[in-house]
Amino acid sequence: MMRIGELSNRSNVPVATIKFYVREGLLPSGQRAKANQVSYDESHLRRLRLIRALVDVGKLSIATARRVLAILDDPSTSAFTGMGKAQYALSGHPDLDPDTPPPPAAAPEDLAEVDDLLARHGWSIRPGNPARAQLATAMATARALGLADGLELLDTYADAAQTVAEADVGLVVSPQAEQGTSPEATTLEESIERMLVWTVVGGQALAALRLLAQEATATKRL
Amino acid sequence: MMRIGELSNRSNVPVATIKFYVREGLLPSGQRAKANQVSYDESHLRRLRLIRALVDVGKLSIATARRVLAILDDPSTSAFTGMGKAQYALSGHPDLDPDTPPPPAAAPEDLAEVDDLLARHGWSIRPGNPARAQLATAMATARALGLADGLELLDTYADAAQTVAEADVGLVVSPQAEQGTSPEATTLEESIERMLVWTVVGGQALAALRLLAQEATATKRL
Numbered sequence: 103m104m105r106i107g108e109l110s111n112r113s114n115v116p117v118a119t120i121k122f123y124v125r126e127g128l129l130p131s132g133q134r135a136k137a138n139q140v141s142y143d144e145s146h147l148r149r150l151r152l153i154r155a156l157v158d159v160g161k162l163s164i165a166t167a168r169r170v171l172a173i174l175d176d177p178s179t180s181a182f183t184g185m186g187k188a189q190y191a192l193s194g195h196p197d198l199d200p201d202t203p204p205p206p207a208a209a210p211e212d213l214a215e216v217d218d219l220l221a222r223h224g225w226s227i228r229p230g231n232p233a234r235a236q237l238a239t240a241m242a243t244a245r246a247l248g249l250a251d252g253l254e255l256l257d258t259y260a261d262a263a264q265t266v267a268e269a270d271v272g273l274v275v276s277p278q279a280e281q282g283t284s285p286e287a288t289t290l291e292e293s294i295e296r297m298l299v300w301t302v303v304g305g306q307a308l309a310a311l312r313l314l315a316q317e318a319t320a321t322k323r324l
Numbered sequence: 325m326m327r328i329g330e331l332s333n334r335s336n337v338p339v340a341t342i343k344f345y346v347r348e349g350l351l352p353s354g355q356r357a358k359a360n361q362v363s364y365d366e367s368h369l370r371r372l373r374l375i376r377a378l379v380d381v382g383k384l385s386i387a388t389a390r391r392v393l394a395i396l397d398d399p400s401t402s403a404f405t406g407m408g409k410a411q412y413a414l415s416g417h418p419d420l421d422p423d424t425p426p427p428p429a430a431a432p433e434d435l436a437e438v439d440d441l442l443a444r445h446g447w448s449i450r451p452g453n454p455a456r457a458q459l460a461t462a463m464a465t466a467r468a469l470g471l472a473d474g475l476e477l478l479d480t481y482a483d484a485a486q487t488v489a490e491a492d493v494g495l496v497v498s499p500q501a502e503q504g505t506s507p508e509a510t511t512l513e514e515s516i517e518r519m520l521v522w523t524v525v526g527g528q529a530l531a532a533l534r535l536l537a538q539e540a541t542a543t544k545r546l
Contacts, residue, residue, distance in 0.1 A: 225540035267537030315489030318447035
């Protein structure tokens with residue numbers, strides 16, 4: 103147990119910011135020990151790290167971060183649905199975050215092209231996955247901006263994405279979950295936490311590596 | 325030549341927004357034809373599409389978009405330096421955009437780890453590439469959040485990024501540029517425009533594909 107000052111020191115988050123997160127419903131309030139003293143424990147420290155990952159690293163809005171954390175705190179969340187819901191929430195799924203405006207509706211012909219791509223790669227995807235509409239929107243944007251030939255790269259992109267995703271899933275799925283034995287609650291929360299954090303941090307690493315590889319390739323070729 | 329109403333209709337950008345872009349220095353003002361009439365041409369239409377790509381699709385700030393466009397408009401910009409500068413500007417390089425706060429300084433040991441990774445893959449990168457510091461920051465974040473084992477995936481990530489980057493460079497580099505013959509001004513501007521737009525749109529497509537591949541892989545394995 104620790105007081106808010108120690109929680110602030112250990113987490114490197116200012117006291118005022120900790121109070122803000124409690125007010126916004128991102129961090130459970132501490133236990134009231136005496137009249138003027140609230141105490142926090144290791145779970146608060148861990149949750150603070152996760153909040154910072156979502157808000158500072160992942161650039162999620164407070165509202166989206168609140169939705170993602172609510173999934174973790176829902177006792178009915180199972181490993182598989184939890185990971186799916188959290189992933190959808192990260193993408194700003196409107197059902198999960200009423201404050202996020204829904205993405206511009208993707209045209210049916212763009213969605214059909216996405217579905218063709220998914221089928222070519224043997225990917226089974228629920229139609230509500232927000233990344234499906236995001237991809238359709240990106241494809242429509244490329245076409246509108248005279249980069250329709252960029253769409254020819256997407257099979258190469260999909261192969262690269264599959265390599266990356268297999269590594270990602272291996273990182274966050276525990277062997278118990280794969281064997282179908284029900285993971286313990288802490289393992290489940292940890293799995294979802296790891297998935298959330300790695301989806302964000304790994305996504306940033308991948309974007310940075312793409313830019314670096316572009317410079318390396320352009321330098322070699324020009 | 326067209327009046328602002330036609331430019332608005334053809335670009336699907338409201339008149340007030342067009343005026344805002346002119347005021348903010350993103351769009352050159354039209355030619356004053358008569359006392360109360362300003363006329364625009366195809367170059368304005370094309371620039372408007374690019375602005376929307378940067379601001380709406382790329383989520384760049386007005387200040388960053390202005391810097392990126394200034395590179396295009398600088399007659400001393402060559403194909404190679406222009407593409408590099410534009411790429412750096414997209415990453416929010418502080419020298420190019422004084423309004424973007426510099427990213428938290430990456431620790432020397434993280435940068436050293438990035439440089440090891442680059443060396444293992446034979447990538448030649450200028451030390452000022454902002455993606456180098458971004459990758460170091462992502463690695464430090466993963467470690468701070470208990471995901472140090474995620475860093476073991478980065479060689480797999482780098483291979484995937486190289487596949488993607490080779491496709492990217494092939495898309496935007498014209499054969500003339502590769503042969504070393506000086507490309508014409510329009511080809512240069514077009515190349516940089518294509519690179520900018522595809523870096524943004526392709527990056528969104530790659531991020532969406534990674535999320536889709538994660539669901540497909542998790543469904544298969546769980």
